[in-house]
Amino acid sequence: MSKERWLQCLGSTLWPSFLAAAVASVVFFAAIDPETLRVQTFPGLELSRMAGYTIGFFMFWAVGLFASGLTYVLSGGDNRRHE
Structure with a gap:
């Protein structure tokens, strides 16, 4: 895979998952307060409210990235013909 194609793949999976x-x-x-x-x-775990927002965001990003990556793979990934 060329560097340009790899960057395109990375951008087409990271950006939509970030927005989602x-x-x-x-x-x-x-609707839900992280505190x-x-x-x-986890009552024994000491986390600030900001840490809760951060962890939640990265969990949502991981799910979105998985979905975007799976879409890329199922659509043929790098094996598609570009005309």
Whole structure:
């Protein structure tokens, strides 16, 4: 795979997953407070509210990246013909 094609693949998976994570974080954290979530799920763990937002964002990004990567692979990936 050429460097240009690799960068295109990277951009076409990272960017949409980043945007999806941003939207998912806004929607999720508009309804759920990370501090309340931490107390209910991991009461012994000391995390700030900001750490909760950060962890949530990266979890949403990981899910989006997996979905984008899977879409790339199932669409033929680098084996597609470009005309």
